[in-house]
Every structure is written in C-alpha cells, then in structure tokens.
Amino acid sequence: MKTKRKDIYFDCAATTPLDGDILQKMMPYLKDKYGNASSLHKFGREASEAIDIARQKLAIFLGCNETEIVFTGSASESDNLAIRGLIKSLRRAKRAGEKIHVITSQIEHKAVFETCKDLVKEGVKVTFLPVGFDGIVHVDDLSAEITPETDLVSIMYANNETGAIQPIKQIAKLIAGLNKNKDHKIYFHTDAVQAANWLDLNVDELRADLLTLSGHKIYGPKGVGALYIREGTPILPLTTGGDQEWKLRAGTENVAAIVGFGEAVVKIKSQKPKIKIIENLKDKLIADVLIKIEGSKLNCPQNSKNRLPNIANFSFRGVEGEALVLALDQEGIAVSTGSACTSLALVPSHVLVAMGLSDTEAHSSLRVSLGRYTTVQEVNYFLKVLPKVVERLRKISGR
Amino acid sequence: MYNKKVIEHFTKPKFFGKIENPDVIGKAGNPRCGDLLTLYLKIDKKTNKIKDIRFETLGCAAAIAASDMVCQLAIGKTLKQAEKITFLNVSDELGVLPPLKIHCAQLVTEALRDAINKYSPEEGR
Numbered sequence: 001m002k003t004k005r006k007d008i009y010f011d012c013a014a015t016t017p018l019d020g021d022i023l024q025k026m027m028p029y030l031k032d033k034y035g036n037a038s039s040l041h042k043f044g045r046e047a048s049e050a051i052d053i054a055r056q057k058l059a060i061f062l063g064c065n066e067t068e069i070v071f072t073g074s075a076s077e078s079d080n081l082a083i084r085g086l087i088k089s090l091r092r093a094k095r096a097g098e099k100i101h102v103i104t105s106q107i108e109h110k111a112v113f114e115t116c117k118d119l120v121k122e123g124v125k126v127t128f129l130p131v132g133f134d135g136i137v138h139v140d141d142l143s144a145e146i147t148p149e150t151d152l153v154s155i156m157y158a159n160n161e162t163g164a165i166q167p168i169k170q171i172a173k174l175i176a177g178l179n180k181n182k183d184h185k186i187y188f189h190t191d192a193v194q195a196a197n198w199l200d201l202n203v204d205e206l207r208a209d210l211l212t213l214s215g216h217k218i219y220g221p222k223g224v225g226a227l228y229i230r231e232g233t234p235i236l237p238l239t240t241g242g243d244q245e246w247k248l249r250a251g252t253e254n255v256a257a258i259v260g261f262g263e264a265v266v267k268i269k270s271q272k273p274k275i276k277i278i279e280n281l282k283d284k285l286i287a288d289v290l291i292k293i294e295g296s297k298l299n300c301p302q303n304s305k306n307r308l309p310n311i312a313n314f315s316f317r318g319v320e321g322e323a324l325v326l327a328l329d330q331e332g333i334a335v336s337t338g339s340a341c342t343s344l345a346l347v348p349s350h351v352l353v354a355m356g357l358s359d360t361e362a363h364s365s366l367r368v369s370l371g372r373y374t375t376v377q378e379v380n381y382f383l384k385v386l387p388k389v390v391e392r393l394r395k396i397s398g399r
Numbered sequence: 400m401y402n403k404k405v406i407e408h409f410t411k412p413k414f415f416g417k418i419e420n421p422d423v424i425g426k427a428g429n430p431r432c433g434d435l436l437t438l439y440l441k442i443d444k445k446t447n448k449i450k451d452i453r454f455e456t457l458g459c460a461a462a463i464a465a466s467d468m469v470c471q472l473a474i475g476k477t478l479k480q481a482e483k484i485t486f487l488n489v490s491d492e493l494g495v496l497p498p499l500k501i502h503c504a505q506l507v508t509e510a511l512r513d514a515i516n517k518y519s520p521e522e523g524r
Contacts, residue, residue: 320433322459323409326401330410339433339459346432346502363433396415396463398437398455 012371054262075214076111106354135164157195163311172207220264224257279309318399414470425514434458461500
C-alpha cells in the first residue's frame with residue numbers, strides 16, 4: 001500500500017502556518033475572555049490589558065513607543081492608512097493648487113502599488129521608480145526624482161515575489177539629509193511584511209516614519225496587521241466612528257488576533273539562529289534547480305546578501321506557471337507563480353515585468369518560499385519532483 | 400477552481416504531441432496572455448475526415464485541457480463538421496470552465512478554424 005505522503009508547503013511568502021503555541025495563547029480570547037476592550041467592566045479590562053501587552057511586544061520588536069503602534073485588520077489596510085492617511089492630513093494643510101507628490105517603486109506589493117495608482121486618479125502626482133534586472137531600486141534614481149514638493153517615499157523592505165532586499169537604509173539616509181533644516185518634510189514609509197522574519201526592524205536604525213507589518217506572515221493569525229507611525233507624523237483615520245487605536249482606526253479590536261500577533265513578534269527573536277539553516281536550504285535549492293533543469297533562470301538578485309533567506313523565483317522555458325503550480329500541487333507541493341493565468345487582468349506579474357522579464361518569462365515563473373519548518377528532506381523531494389514535472393509540461397508544450 | 404474533468408485532461412492529455420508531416424497546422428494565442436498553441440492535423444483526402452489530430456500547448460491547465468478536448472471533439476469528423484465546434488462545446492464537454500478561463504476554449508477553437516481555413520488539398524476539396 002502506498003503510504004500517504006505529507007504535503008510540502010513552500011508558499012510561506014503567501015502565508016505562514018499558525019504556530020501552535022501562539023494559538024494556545026490566543027484561545028482564551030476566543031472563548032472565556034470575550035470582552036470588548038472599550039468596556040469598563042472586568043471583561044473589557046481583560047481584553048484591553050491583553051491588547052496593551054501585545055502592543056508592548058510590538059514596541060520592543062520595533063524599538064519604538066507603544067503609542068506609535070496602530071493595530072489594523074491587515075497589512076494592506078496598514079499600507080492604505082500610511083499612504084492615504086498621510087495624504088489626507090497633508091492635503092488639509094496645503095494651500096489650494098499645491099500638489100501632493102509620492103515616490104514609490106514599480107515592484108511594490110499591490111497594497112501600495114494599486115493604492116498609489118488609485119491616488120493618481122485623485123490628482124496626486126506619483127513617481128514609480130524602475131528597478132534593475134536584479135529587482136532592486138537604485139538610490140540614485142530616487143535621488144533624481146525627489147523635488148522640493150515631494151511628500152512621501154514608500155519603498156518596501158523586501159519584495160514578496162523575488163525576495164530582493166531594497167536599500168531602504170540608504171534611502172532613509174538620503175531623505176534624512178534632505179529633511180535637515182527644512183520646513184517641508186519628506187516622510188518615509190516601508191512595507192516590511194516580508195522582511196519581518198529575517199531582517200532587523202528597529203525603526204530608528206531604519207529611520208522609517210511609517211512601517212507596515214502583518215500577523216500571518218510571521219506564524220501569527222490572519223486578520224491582523226500593524227502600522228508603526230513615528231510620533232509627529234500627521235496621519236488622519238480612514239475608518240471613523242470609534243476611539244480605538246488612538247482614534248486612527250475605529251472598530252472593535254480583534255483581541256485574539258492581536259494577542260497572537262504580539263506572541264508572533266516575540267517568537268521571531270528565538271528563531272534567529274535558524275535563519276542560516278533556511279538560507280542554506282534555499283541556496284542549495286537554487287543551485288540544484290539551475291543545474292538540474294536546462295532552460296531555467298533565477299529571477300532573484302544573484303548576490304545572496306541582497307535577497308531574503310527564504311524566497312527563490314525561477315522561470316522555466318516552455319512551461320506556463322499556473323500549469324506548473326497545479327502539476328506540483330498534484331505531487332503534494334504547494335508553490336506559487338507570477339503568471340497572469342491566476343489574475344483577472346490576464347497580465348503577468350508587474351514585479352517580474354518591471355525587472356525586464358518578457359511576458360513569456362513572467363508567465364513561466366515559479367516562486368518557492370521556504371519557512372521555519374522546512375526540512376532538507378522536503379527540499380530534496382522537491383528537487384526530485386520538479387525536473388520531472390517540468391519535463392512533462394515541456395512535452396505538452398513542445399518547447 | 401477546476402473540476403475533475405478539467406484536471407483529468409490536464410494531467411493525462413491523450414492528444415498532446417506532434418505529427419510528422421501533418422497535412423495542415425493551426426495556431427492561436429499570444430504571449431501576453433501566456434497561451435500559445437499549435438494543432439497538427441492529418442486529413443483523409445477522400446472523405447475530408449480528420450484522421451489524426453495532436454496539440455502542443457504552452458499554457459495554463461485550462462488551456463491544456465481545452466486543447467485535449469478540442470482534439471477529442473474533432474477527431475473522426477469531416478472538416479465541415481469540425482468547423483462547427485464552438486468554444487461552448489469545448490467548455491461544456493469539460494463540464495464548464497471557470498469564467499476567467501473561457502478564453503482558453505475560444506483559443507483552441509480558433510486554432511482549429513485556423514487549420515481548417517488553411518487546408519488546401521492538392522486535388523481540391
């Protein structure tokens with residue numbers, strides 16, 4: 001009898017499994033401690049105290065004050081609050097005819113990318129910086145685009161499709177230099193969702209004014225995000241109607257999810273020694289795929305230092321990404337693709353296209369994202385199965 | 400997203416491959432949307448029936464399944480009959496494709512029509 005194979009989850013950039021210990025810490029708030037954190041009684045106090053503790057944990061993680069953290073419903077919401085909330089506030093302060101100028105990149109997560117595109121329709125001037133073939137923004141390009149009117153720069157810390165780490169420290173340094181002795185300040189936002197497991201996120205070292213985090217990419221629950229807002233950064237709420245979260249995000253708090261989020265950021269620290277192991281697994285995976293499969297190409301920075309320890313992105317000649325994902329799924333391997341076939345627009349990943357990939361290459365892309373629980377056996381199984389699946393699909397495509 | 404039948408035709412397509420010296424080739428697709436397909440046909444000159452048909456498809460699971468299905472529907476038919484195969488026939492036979500994937504069924508019938516239009520037997524039809 002065939003023994004049942006365990007499914008392999010190599011899609012940790014999409015979401016991570018919920019850590020069992022974290023779930024345990026959340027459980028009381030899904031059961032007996034169901035109070036509304038705004039209530040005065042014991043139930044309410046239990047809930048608000050739990051949120052306070054989680055907020056402290058995030059504050060320690062980011063090296064900031066508790067008052068600088070706003071819990072939201074997702075990282076996408078945090079990105080929206082950061083960008084739209086700042087612009088809303090700046091607009092009210094501007095004189096008639098003064099334009100808002102935002103600089104972002106062509107490889108942002110859609111929560112930033114589409115939000116900025118939407119703002120263009122509202123009359124905001126947005127500059128989308130290009131990237132090199134390695135998927136990295138050039139600080140010189142940013143420098144050239146900054147004008148005396150520039151209000152906000154939003155560049156992600158690490159890209160979700162390629163794992164390319166962006167030079168945000170240099171970017172922040174450039175901005176800090178320009179802000180010196182100036183009345184008109186340029187604010188700096190970074191979406192650090194993918195970076196959180198791997199890179200240090202001390203907001204003073206990063207010199208970020210706004211920073212986005214997500215719960216479910218760090219082994220915490222879905223349905224919770226956070227936005228760090230440096231004291232003095234003018235943000236107005238997008239959701240009104242309650243005093244929660246320093247009046248910046250109305251709505252009864254998702255207490256259990258916030259508790260889980262707090263536990264998740266604490267656990268990141270204890271997992272740091274594992275980073276090297278995961279990075280080695282990923283580097284082995286990359287090296288073996290490129291050797292074993294002719295006509296394969298890496299869509300990540302060549303230098304290991306410039307990419308996250310867990311993400312690898314490939315293109316395979318003669319194979320379409322969605323077909324590849326489904327064929328691997330049938331073999332018990334969960335991965336993802338930048339192919340258009342999963343999107344309504346039928347256009348391939350804007351990130352891969354911005355890196356200079358042809359449409360065909362972008363359609364044939366495969367993202368493999370490892371995680372905390374990845375084993376060498378899983379990587380070996382993947383390396384055994386992938387060449388066969390690619391070969392089978394190439395027979396069908398005749399390419 | 401896909402039903403069992405689509406997955407079956409994607410996983411185990413019966414008609415994929417090339418025909419050496421085909422009587423006609425039909426093509427459809429564009430790189431922007433990611434699907435490119437080629438149909439190879441062998442045609443009985445006397446009866447005008449499709450004797451053999453094969454496909455090569457670079458595309459998603461739906462495109463591969465639809466390619467296999469259009470071959471299954473076309474084989475054994477005369478060119479006149481085959482010309483009447485519509486994307487709805489392909490989609491229905493697959494037990495309905497997701498709305499996003501209907502264009503895959505359109506693409507395979509386009510390739511079939513392309514082949515039929517191009518076909519000109521030496522001795523006339």
